[in-house]
Amino acid sequence: MAFALTDDQIGTFRRDGFVVVEDVLDAAAVEAGRARFEPLFSGTFETGLQPDEWNWRTGRDPDDVTRQICNAWKADRTIASIVLRPDIGKACATLRGWPGARINQDNIIWKPPGTKPLGFHQDDSYQDWIVPNEMMTCWITLDDTRANQGTIEYVRGSHLWPLSPPIHQFHAPDDPLADLHQAAKAADVAEPDIVPIEVSAGSAVLHHGRTWHGSRDNRGKNPRRSVVAHCMSSAAQFHETNVSPVYSRYKRTATTEMDESFFPVLWEG
Numbered sequence: 001m002a003f004a005l006t007d008d009q010i011g012t013f014r015r016d017g018f019v020v021v022e023d024v025l026d027a028a029a030v031e032a033g034r035a036r037f038e039p040l041f042s043g044t045f046e047t048g049l050q051p052d053e054w055n056w057r058t059g060r061d062p063d064d065v066t067r068q069i070c071n072a073w074k075a076d077r078t079i080a081s082i083v084l085r086p087d088i089g090k091a092c093a094t095l096r097g098w099p100g101a102r103i104n105q106d107n108i109i110w111k112p113p114g115t116k117p118l119g120f121h122q123d124d125s126y127q128d129w130i131v132p133n134e135m136m137t138c139w140i141t142l143d144d145t146r147a148n149q150g151t152i153e154y155v156r157g158s159h160l161w162p163l164s165p166p167i168h169q170f171h172a173p174d175d176p177l178a179d180l181h182q183a184a185k186a187a188d189v190a191e192p193d194i195v196p197i198e199v200s201a202g203s204a205v206l207h208h209g210r211t212w213h214g215s216r217d218n219r220g221k222n223p224r225r226s227v228v229a230h231c232m233s234s235a236a237q238f239h240e241t242n243v244s245p246v247y248s249r250y251k252r253t254a255t256t257e258m259d260e261s262f263f264p265v266l267w268e269g
Ligand SMILES: O=C(O)CCC(=O)C(=O)O
Pocket: 107, 109, 118, 123, 137, 139, 151, 152, 213, 214, 215, 226, 228
């Protein structure tokens, strides 16, 4: 089922830097997505290709950290069918004023009970390898989310703050809010308005690349699983000199153009 943004949702996004859209995935798609987590994290890749980043492996890594894979779409057709949706591309392009949207990377996030936080950050801080260095994200939950169960949390209005450098510790930091507090001070904000997202499975949140966000420990009894489509402008090019150790591997020598095979366009107006 495809979604289209309402004027109210566009207005909320412009004010807050994020907006919830319900029912982006139906129950069957939620179930199909959940079923891919065990095989992906244990290294069973449907297409035979490894994802670009595979940060947690069954049997290798500690049980108490949040599990993440980047670019699972290359390994798994079910994940591809979610993160490469044209309606996601259209919403992202509309909200950031781009001519279209292409996938930058996906994230598969698995936060079982007892797992540690991901540090609060701005996505655009990690995009100096592309021009323009802008991201727009569609975060989709496969589980009902609760504030005490490690849901994603956003700082309302922080898309209007300056761009900060990458945070000091992204995975399992002692204080997930450490860099956020510094950024708030720099933006002259006394008390950041942190909003935990409580929604039902299949819901999405669209967030601006400068909106501060992260997730704390899962202190509940249920897992929190998400599939995330990080988009960039369809007109984005590789930066001439800045290199991402993982993603600039897809740059051809004589050009800064993006290759459709690795960063497909989801939608163009
Ligand atoms: O799901 C999470 O815990 C964080 C995801 C995130 O950082 C993102 O979607 O940009």
